[in-house]
Amino acid sequence: MLGQMMETPLLVTSVLERARRFFPRSEIVTRSAAGELSRLSYADFYKRTARLAGALARLGVVRGDRVATLCWNHHRHLEAYFGIPSMGAVLHTLNLRLHPSELSFIARSAEDKVVIVDRSLLPLYQKFAADVPSIRHVIVVPDDGATPPDLLDYETLLAAERDDFAWPPLDERSAAGICFTSGTTGNPKGVVYSHRSTVLHTMVSCMTDTLALSEGDVVMPVVPMFHANAWGLPYSAVAVGARVVMPGPRLDAESLTTLMATEKVTLAAGVPTIWLGILALLDAAPKRFDLSSIRSMVIGGSAAPPSMIEGFQSRHKLHVTHAWGMTETSPLGSLARIKRSLDAADPAAQLGLRSTQGYAVTLIDQRHVADDGRVLPWDGSTMGELEVRGPFVASGYLGGAGADRFTQDGWFKTGDVVTIDAEGYIRITDRSKDVIKSGGEWISSVALENALMSHPAVLEAAVFAGRHPKWDERPLAAIVLKPGHSATKAELTAHLESRVAKFWLPDDYLFMAQIPRTSTGKFLKSKLRDDHGDMLMGR
Ligand code: AMP
Numbered sequence: 001m002l003g004q005m006m007e008t009p010l011l012v013t014s015v016l017e018r019a020r021r022f023f024p025r026s027e028i029v030t031r032s033a034a035g036e037l038s039r040l041s042y043a044d045f046y047k048r049t050a051r052l053a054g055a056l057a058r059l060g061v062v063r064g065d066r067v068a069t070l071c072w073n074h075h076r077h078l079e080a081y082f083g084i085p086s087m088g089a090v091l092h093t094l095n096l097r098l099h100p101s102e103l104s105f106i107a108r109s110a111e112d113k114v115v116i117v118d119r120s121l122l123p124l125y126q127k128f129a130a131d132v133p134s135i136r137h138v139i140v141v142p143d144d145g146a147t148p149p150d151l152l153d154y155e156t157l158l159a160a161e162r163d164d165f166a167w168p169p170l171d172e173r174s175a176a177g178i179c180f181t182s183g184t185t186g187n188p189k190g191v192v193y194s195h196r197s198t199v200l201h202t203m204v205s206c207m208t209d210t211l212a213l214s215e216g217d218v219v220m221p222v223v224p225m226f227h228a229n230a231w232g233l234p235y236s237a238v239a240v241g242a243r244v245v246m247p248g249p250r251l252d253a254e255s256l257t258t259l260m261a262t263e264k265v266t267l268a269a270g271v272p273t274i275w276l277g278i279l280a281l282l283d284a285a286p287k288r289f290d291l292s293s294i295r296s297m298v299i300g301g302s303a304a305p306p307s308m309i310e311g312f313q314s315r316h317k318l319h320v321t322h323a324w325g326m327t328e329t330s331p332l333g334s335l336a337r338i339k340r341s342l343d344a345a346d347p348a349a350q351l352g353l354r355s356t357q358g359y360a361v362t363l364i365d366q367r368h369v370a371d372d373g374r375v376l377p378w379d380g381s382t383m384g385e386l387e388v389r390g391p392f393v394a395s396g397y398l399g400g401a402g403a404d405r406f407t408q409d410g411w412f413k414t415g416d417v418v419t420i421d422a423e424g425y426i427r428i429t430d431r432s433k434d435v436i437k438s439g440g441e442w443i444s445s446v447a448l449e450n451a452l453m454s455h456p457a458v459l460e461a462a463v464f465a466g467r468h469p470k471w472d473e474r475p476l477a478a479i480v481l482k483p484g485h486s487a488t489k490a491e492l493t494a495h496l497e498s499r500v501a502k503f504w505l506p507d508d509y510l511f512m513a514q515i516p517r518t519s520t521g522k523f524l525k526s527k528l529r530d531d532h533g534d535m536l537m538g539r
Helices: 012-022 042-058 075-086 100-110 119-131 154-159 195-206 228-240 253-262 272-284 306-316 347-354 445-453 489-497 525-532
Strands: 027-031 037-041 066-070 090-093 112-118 137-141 175-180 190-194 218-221 243-246 267-270 296-299 320-325 332-335 365-369 384-389 412-420 426-431 436-438 441-443 458-468 472-481 508-511
Touching (some): 012 042, 012 075, 012 195, 012 228, 027 075, 037 042, 042 075, 042 154, 066 119, 075 090, 075 228, 075 243, 100 119, 100 175, 100 190, 175 195, 175 228, 195 228, 218 228, 228 267, 228 320, 272 296, 272 458, 306 347, 306 445, 426 445, 436 458, 445 458, 445 489, 458 525, 472 525, 489 508
Parallel strands (some): 066 112, 090 175, 218 243, 218 267, 267 296, 296 320, 436 472, 472 508
Antiparallel strands (some): 175 190, 320 332, 365 384, 436 441, 458 472
C-alpha cells in the first residue's frame, strides 16, 4: 500500500517564496570593504532576486546552465544563492583563495556559462577567464567602486528587469549548486547538490538540537559563501526569516567582533583560526565588547581545540558549538551536543564531549571501518575511517571523479580517521593522509595539537609526520607563539609529558610566524611535510 500524501517537490524556490510571504521586514545587513553598513529588507531582497533571474534569462541562461560566483559574503551573493537555483540554473561558488590555475580547472570542469564577480576580485578573474571557453558573460558586482564601462554591471542589469519573475516548476532532484572540494592532494572534485538535498539540509540544520535557528536570530556567516555553501547558513537563515549579517571582505578579529557587538549577532559561524583571533582580542580587553547577544558560536572546518572552547566559556561566557562536516555532506554531518542523559557528567567530561565532533545530525548515518572494510565497534578507542550516508551526502562527484570514495553498499568514505564511543560521539584523530605511524603505532596529530594549544604561550600548533630512519615516522610540531609570549622546546615537552604517552612526544619543534594553510583555512600539512619532513633523516 502506498501513502496518499502530496509529492510536493522540495525546492529552494519554496524557501525563497516563504521568506517573501512571511518575513518581508526581516533584514540582510552587509558590511562593505570600506566598512559601511547597508540594510536590505527581505521584501527588496526578493525583488532583486527575481530581477537577477530575469537578467540571467535575458542573457540566455537556461535550465541546467552553470552560473558561477566569485564573491565575498554580501547580499548580492545571497541573491545569487536563491535566484540561480530557483530559475533552474546551477549556482557554482568559486573559491577566491585558490590559484588562478585551479580556478580555471574548476570553472572548465563545471562548464560555467556566466560568472558573477566582485569588482574587487576582477584582477583574479582576469587571470583565468581566458582559459575557460564556456564563459559567455561576466557580470560585475560593484562592491568597491564602479564597474568598468566595457563590462556588464550587476545593478544596471537588475534595474532593467521586473520584480515578478515566474519561477519555473522543477524536479526536486535537479541540480541546485556545485561546490568543489578544497582537496590538498590531486585535483579538486565537484559536489553537485540537488534542490532536495539543499532543502533537507536546511531543515535539519534549523532543528533545535542542531543549530536551533529561529526568526528571532541574527545570523552571521563568517565562513565564506564559497566554502561548502557557508555551511548552509544562507539557506537556513532565510528559511526561518532570521536577520542575516554579511561581513564582506573584512575578516580580521577587530572588525568581526565589532560587527557582532553592534548588530547583536546571536549565532556566528567560522573556522577555528577566526575564533582564535577573536579569543585573543577578548582576552586582551575583556570588557571592550558586549557580546551578550551571542548564544552560539559555531566552529568547524578543522578541530576546535578544547582550550579554545573552554576559554570562550569560562573567561567570556560564550558558548561554542563544535560541528563537523564536509563539502560532500552539504556540509553539516555531526555536531557536539551533549545529550540530556550525559548532562550530569563533571565539567572536564563535558568539555571532553564538546570537543568531539559529536554524533550525526538527523538523517545522517555514521560508522567507521578498518582498512579491510570491517565495521568497527563503538568503544571509544578503536580507530578507523569514518563513513557517512544520507540524503544530503554526495553519491558521486561531477564527471565521475573519485569513484573510490563511494562504497559498494552505499556509504561515502570521508578520509577522516576517528574513534566512536558507545554513545555515538565521533572523535577525529587525523585525516587519513596526515596520520603519523611510528614504529607501527598510530599517533594522533589532533590530540597532540590540542595538548600543545592548551599551553599558555601557544597560539597554534600543527603536528605532522617527519620521516625517520628507525621509526619510519615521528611527530614534528610547528608552533606559533602568542605575541609577547615565549616557550622553549623543553618547556613544551614538559607540558606534553603529563598529557600524552611518552612515545607521542614530538622529536622536534619548529617555531613559525604562521602555519601554512589551505584555501579554506585548514593547516596545510602536506606543505609542512614537503618543507620539513626530512629534517630527522640525518640525525
Ligand atoms: P571541507 O570539505 O573543505 O569542508 O573539508 C572537510 C574536512 O574538514 C573533513 O573531512 C575534516 O577532515 C575537516 N573537518 C571539518 N570539520 C571538522 C571538525 N569539527 N574537526 C576536525 N576536522 C574537521
